Amino acid sequence: MDRIRVRGGARLDGEIPISGAKNAALPLMVASLLSAEPLVLSRVPDLADVAFMAQLLAAFGVHVAHEPATTLGAGATYVLKAREITATTAEYDIVRKMRASFLVLGPLLARVGVAKVSLPGGCAIGARPVDLHLKAMQALGVHIELAEGYVQARADDGLKGGHIVFPFVSVGATENALMAATLARGTTILDNAAREPEIVDLGRCLTAMGARIEGLGSSRIVIEGVPRLHGARHPVLPDRIETGTFAMAVAIAGGTVELTGTDGTLIGALIPHLTAMGVEVMPTNRGLHLHRNGFRPVAVDVETEPFPGFPTDLQAQLMALLATAQGTSHIRETIFENRFMHVPELARMGADIRVDGEVAVVHGVERLKGAPVMATDLRASSSLVLAGLAAEGETIINRVYHLDRGFERLEDKLSAVGANIERLKE
Ligand code: EPZ
Numbered sequence: 001m002d003r004i005r006v007r008g009g010a011r012l013d014g015e016i017p018i019s020g021a022k023n024a025a026l027p028l029m030v031a032s033l034l035s036a037e038p039l040v041l042s043r044v045p046d047l048a049d050v051a052f053m054a055q056l057l058a059a060f061g062v063h064v065a066h067e068p069a070t071t072l073g074a075g076a077t078y079v080l081k082a083r084e085i086t087a088t089t090a091e092y093d094i095v096r097k098m099r100a101s102f103l104v105l106g107p108l109l110a111r112v113g114v115a116k117v118s119l120p121g122g123c124a125i126g127a128r129p130v131d132l133h134l135k136a137m138q139a140l141g142v143h144i145e146l147a148e149g150y151v152q153a154r155a156d157d158g159l160k161g162g163h164i165v166f167p168f169v170s171v172g173a174t175e176n177a178l179m180a181a182t183l184a185r186g187t188t189i190l191d192n193a194a195r196e197p198e199i200v201d202l203g204r205c206l207t208a209m210g211a212r213i214e215g216l217g218s219s220r221i222v223i224e225g226v227p228r229l230h231g232a233r234h235p236v237l238p239d240r241i242e243t244g245t246f247a248m249a250v251a252i253a254g255g256t257v258e259l260t261g262t263d264g265t266l267i268g269a270l271i272p273h274l275t276a277m278g279v280e281v282m283p284t285n286r287g288l289h290l291h292r293n294g295f296r297p298v299a300v301d302v303e304t305e306p307f308p309g310f311p312t313d314l315q316a317q318l319m320a321l322l323a324t325a326q327g328t329s330h331i332r333e334t335i336f337e338n339r340f341m342h343v344p345e346l347a348r349m350g351a352d353i354r355v356d357g358e359v360a361v362v363h364g365v366e367r368l369k370g371a372p373v374m375a376t377d378l379r380a381s382s383s384l385v386l387a388g389l390a391a392e393g394e395t396i397i398n399r400v401y402h403l404d405r406g407f408e409r410l411e412d413k414l415s416a417v418g419a420n421i422e423r424l425k426e
Helices: 022-034 048-059 092-097 099-112 131-139 171-181 197-208 240-253 271-277 312-322 342-348 378-390 401-406 410-416
Strands: 003-007 012-017 039-044 063-067 076-081 114-118 143-147 150-154 163-165 187-191 212-214 220-224 232-235 255-260 280-283 287-292 328-332 352-356 359-363 372-374 394-398 420-424
Touching (some): 003 378, 012 240, 022 039, 022 048, 022 076, 022 099, 022 197, 048 063, 048 092, 092 099, 092 114, 099 114, 099 150, 131 143, 131 171, 171 187, 171 197, 197 212, 197 232, 240 271, 240 287, 240 378, 271 280, 312 328, 312 342, 312 378, 342 352, 342 372, 342 378, 378 394, 410 420
Parallel strands (some): 012 255, 039 232, 163 187
Antiparallel strands (some): 003 420, 039 076, 063 076, 114 150, 187 220, 328 359, 352 359
């Protein structure tokens, strides 16, 4: 298993190209199931999860071809053609490895009226049930049975529009319902829908395929079903979690970096905190400029929330940064019940963090110390890399396969701006 070695203390200077967003690319790839014509996606990041998704879609009869990226961050172009759906079962083995597989439920039902999708089971960051996805499908006229760990779903007369009121915000359930409703008979209203930029990106792609959608980016989305969707071309949105992670890398290591091919509005909830900590953040015509020189960042209090609030996917990275700040910070995690797995690993590097229920109290220390640590999930892994950048000595991060699921060549991007980081191949 590969490991990553970071030797702390180097400043970051230069440019980092931001890749397309994993969490936009995955649902966009799934959207190809909705049309018999080709969906051409550009700027698709080269990630383990994208490869998993391509494999899953191929099992349903989708013809998948791709041209690899020419430069780092430019992304691959995928052509996905679902001329005929030849299978409708998503097996346990793939769904348990990648929860985004569950998003095939709505599109398969919309296109062919039947789907059998494994229940994903628990996950390192929380229980992550799928009840909201199932309720949304039922509101569109789907009959659902749970048997042998699978969701067996049918809509013999096709999907019909419905009114879905989500009791709380769910990104995945909104995406599943949005995709299904594009081909349902009549009007569907999604209330308390997720407003994440990845939902807007998916909606724009569906609109380019001929879907009729209003209210994207608001908590009420209205979809007028159409009989069929056609092919389209769509570039994947820049990755806001990668953008925020590298912004915090500069904040923790110090230096001057321009993040290119991204947009500061995607991390609108992070920028005020960085500024309050004393980091300089400025939009440029290519992306975002970050600068920190010398002094220690200042403690801040943060609570994770659905978009436009502070993203849970940046919480671990922020904690690494605050572990070195001056003063005491409070981080409240409200989205997932078990997303503090990085705390004991950061503690191995000398961080002083106490967890009390959903709140982590972070007492900043002057300096972290390098140590062997273990990545526990995707975003936690990147927080250990950030901590390693600021730590004295050497940090070895084990289980980096988590990192490869969602960060495109993180170590190459960081070493190109001066970080002392390398992958140790096994
Ligand atoms: C998406 O997961 C992202 N994944 C996650 O990114 C991200 O952390 C999360 O949204 C929140 O922003 C993808 O986009 C592929 P949710 P999702 O449904 O859709 C509960 C990463 O590191 N819930 O918005 O699964 C759920 O347990 C990943 O890239 C139910 O109770 O998240 C959680 O507590 C990790 N029942 C909350 O809602 C349901 O049916 C929000 O989850 C669905 C969700």
